[in-house]
Amino acid sequence: MFENRLELEEGLNKVFQSDYQKLDQIEFYKCVQAIQILCKQRNQVKIKQITSMLCYICQRFINQDDKEQRQISKLDCNCNNYCHKLCLKKLILEKKDEFESLQKIFMVINTDIKCKQCGSSDIYSFSIIKQMLSDKEIKILEFNYFEALKQKTICEQKAFESNNKNQVIEFECAICSEDLDLNTNGYILQCGCQFCRDCLKQHIDFLFKNNQNLELESIFCPTVNCKKVLNFEDISFILKDDKQMIEKLEQKNIISMFEKMKRENPESLEVLIVCPGKYKIQKESGQIIYIPQDQLDKERQGKAKIPLLENESIQDCNLTFIQERTQQKLFHKCSKCKYEFCLNNCDSLHENSCSDYQRWKIENNKDYRKELEAQGFRFCPNQNCCVITQRIYGCNRITCTMCNISYCFVCYFQAQTANEVYTHMVQQGH
Template sequence: MKELMMRYGYDLNTLVDECGLKYVELDRQRHILTVTGEQQAVQIAIEKIQIVIEETGLKMKGKVMQPSTTRECVVCFCEIEDGKMYRLEACGHSYCKECVQFQFQTDLNSLPVCCSSEGCEEKWVLKDITNIADITNNPVDRLVEKATSSFVAKNKKEYRYCTTPDCHIIYRVSEKENLFTCPQCESRICTGCHKQYHDGLSCEQVKLAETQEADDKNFMLFLQGCKLNIKKCPNCSTLIEKISGCNRVTCSACTTNICWVCLKHFPTAGDCYNHLSNEHGSVY
């Protein structure tokens, strides 16, 4: 597994490109690799994977591996060499440095980053992130910005970004109309409806004036009539287009796991897969 990730990337995207696959799904906790695509592409991928297995076997030939449960990487299951171990602060699970860097660089776009050990959903703490950031030369400011964006996306009912493009100021959402003046760009925003502040008018009056309800109905009719496979995230309302793959979809904004069939959403991928199997008979 480790050799595959080092050769084709942590999410094996290079393997997808080289073989012409539709996608590759790697369950890092259960160490299950699912390859999907045309028969010829799948066969090419299998041959490439087999070559890696054989080459890895030759490298290991003659080496005597001592059994160990404490120095085994939770991702690649390889014995961790001296000086190359990293233990997560919260749960203490061990990674080899290559795997912890691979996971960090890949999962950085879908915060929070969680432990890859099977059955462990412990989140990486700030010390883990800053430690690995130093190793991978990722500026901590960039990580803080991504963490903040992820937090806001998952908590849209409580926090929003200033409506001015490229302004990173965050304000707290209110139930009724309330004025927020951005300290950076000086925009006047209503924290109730997130539009330009409407002095003397309620949010409901503004909504009716803009015929928002009619617009929403027209938009839904458009989605139903168009050929694109587009739905709204049931958690944050972000539009999602499903092109291929199984019926478990992850929202790019709030990272919730969604059943594409009935739009129920779940905190973990495993919960979503179980729902698909139990309620719909298949993950496809």
């Protein structure tokens, strides 16, 4: 059956690298005969590594190609168990309804699955789970989780109101001490405290009026002995009739998510984008009127004013979203005001590079640089670059995303290395 040693090696390797459970009878007898020949002739043949490991999740054999292409991960226990990476990713995605955070999924999976041999928990390490998903996939799963939670809260509130709309449930508001009907005037926060809706709205309005930079994490339940942070769903429902306030809160919520993501993964290519567009709004009806691109561009260049009727006013768009920066120049059309602009902190479309556009703006509009610096933006001090940067959080050492020089956000001191800038900042107290 085997005419020479090479044919013998090929036959054995073919069998040993397959799934033993799927061997047919002919292949099995070939394997037995090959081993008998080896015993009789005492031949030395080169057998590739025999695959005998099963994927811990799907219980299929791990073949040599999986090993060579690094498509498997070793589990974090002492039993020498492995699993396919695709199987682990599928297992993670099956838990998407619980994807509050990657840390939560790590805990859920290790709670559900323990090593069958040694009984140890946390066999799927956090680093292994983190490698299974990209930053973008994690962000999408977290966003979908909180959106689903938001919709669930709204549905539960509507169901509660529907079931009890004909009942009068009296309660005393913990702020104004009025005896009111919970169905018509009251609201129960997720912490369980009850207030009238007017008092809750006034409480949140007061916090924002006294602190324009108020973070969502700083909005607490008004009850003295509670002080639990109000979640975004509670705040949105209380202020549901105030569209402008809801937009501001959504913007703050996105910024908060972005800062959390950057803290967990500083090397992420995700950037925070704020639309520089504007739109008209009718004072009585609140109807939005889109401003043509050419009118807004001329107004930015100081060439013409945007025409307004008596019942119209101009509003800044400020739509905030997270975008992956994968190109040096990437144009975007805002879904809210329909304005088109460059995602590299440029306030309009442009044909040349972002650096050329910024230099042109500075040369043709004396107030342009002062206005943006007053809003917290900085221009790269490299005269051949001039790209705009906005510091959302962190220290005052900035690295330009275009030319890669480092500089101080306070005084524009620049250097080729970050250490030089850090030394300067320590000396100057920046």
